[in-house]
Amino acid sequence: MDRVKIFSDYIVQKGLKTTNQRMVILKTFLSSRSHYSTEELYLKLRKKHPKIGYATVHRTLKLLAESGVAIEQHFGDRHARFEPVRANRHHDHLVCVECGLIIEFEEPNIRELQLQVAAEHHFKINNHRHELYGLCSRCAAK
Amino acid sequence: MDRVKIFSDYIVQKGLKTTNQRMVILKTFLSSRSHYSTEELYLKLRKKHPKIGYATVHRTLKLLAESGVAIEQHFGDRHARFEPVRANRHHDHLVCVECGLIIEFEEPNIRELQLQVAAEHHFKINNHRHELYGLCSRCAAK
DNA sequence: CAAGAAATTGAAAATGGTTTTCATAATCTA
DNA sequence: TAGATTATGAAAACCATTTTCAATTTCTTG
Known part of the structure; x- marks a missing residue:
């Protein structure tokens, strides 16, 4: 199933709201290379959407993980990274x-x-x- | 080789100093169950050595890892854990x-x-x- | 063995990624 | 479309970790 739909369904099912920010974040997240840290994604988004705040990016990434569209990873360094879930789930x-x-x-x-x-x-x-x-x-x- | 000796040698080789605190921390660390977080070890030590500070425990654990006597681990939760190196190195x-x-x-x-x-x-x-x-x-x- | 140089200690403050707060704004329901 | 509810963004709070600094301890050297 389309990952955008998975996320939308999750939003609805949980009684949450579909916002521009969430959709922009989701699409940017899905369309680029994997393994984003919150900050990297925030900086990337800021170029085209300067008004999106760090907190929103962070909250949305958490939400993506909750909804099953992303997986939160912790490599050696201090920040969390998020990776889009794909077909080869187990790697x-x-x-x-x-x-x-x-x-x-x-x-x-x-x-x-x-x-x-x-x-x-x-x-x-x-x-x-x-x-x-x-x-x-x-x-x-x- | 004895792990206390490995640590002592490391101390000397680096021009550092052998202190009571370091020895107490090392021994407590080695003598108990594995996978201590800094705070757990600090709390345990405090019972018998109330004057040892958190910073010293932290610094010593880092030093243990440096010297090869301990390995720093990061499981899911937020704090680092330290594990004594043992014979079955790779597990x-x-x-x-x-x-x-x-x-x-x-x-x-x-x-x-x-x-x-x-x-x-x-x-x-x-x-x-x-x-x-x-x-x-x-x-x-x- | 004693004195001076250098490292260590402990308490408190700083750091830095993450999370929360709160007033305002946007979304959604009815 | 109004009212209720959730989301947003900026700033503050959190919290494990790391650093600072004055006082103390260790160790080397005379």
Whole structure:
């Protein structure tokens, strides 16, 4: 289903309101590269929509996460990042600690092993975090 | 090698000083359950050593991490946690989102797959984070 | 062993990302 | 379209973390 619709439905279902700001934020969020921090998205939005406040961006990102359109991530640095939910729901990340490059990868065998481990410990897994930190080829070459 | 010695050596090598506070913090840190947050350790220490300040605990934990005796972790909640380094250096975590239970596990096959993925993307991995979040058997049963 | 240099400590203040407050504005219901 | 409710933006509050600074402790050197 279209992610805009998912969000709209969530808004209605919760008795919230559809505002210009929310739609602008959602579209900008969906249309660009992933892994936005609140500040990055705020700065980007400000160019075309100087009146949108930081708090609104922040609240909307939280709302996007709530509605299932975005996922909140916490990489090593201090700020949260938000990533649009896409078809390949389950992927993990390679993060370059030097330049900040983030590469997504999917490895079904890892998934399988995760489930196995969880079963061994009688855990019921809701979500997970799996990130590999290091140097990308470019930074390693320096 | 003994972890107290590793730390002492680090202190000397860096031209720092061996203080009572540092030794007390180190020993308490090593002698108890893992995964302390700064505040938890501070509160625990305060019972027997009421004069140790929060800042000192914080600085010492950072120092422990620097010296390789501790590893700084960031789980979902907002504060950092520190874990003593042990023999099974490479392990991952199962975290119960309900009661906070943390179980460590090791799965060599996952490690292998990680290396493989990194190689595919020409990444040089320094460290990683791998956590599975969900409900432990006890909480799932409720 | 004592004195001086240098590092450490603890309390309080600063920092910085995140979250909340509050008056005003916009949306939506009836 | 009015009235009720939610959203917005700016500023303030929050809170874990980090830094500052005067006083204290450690350690080196004479």
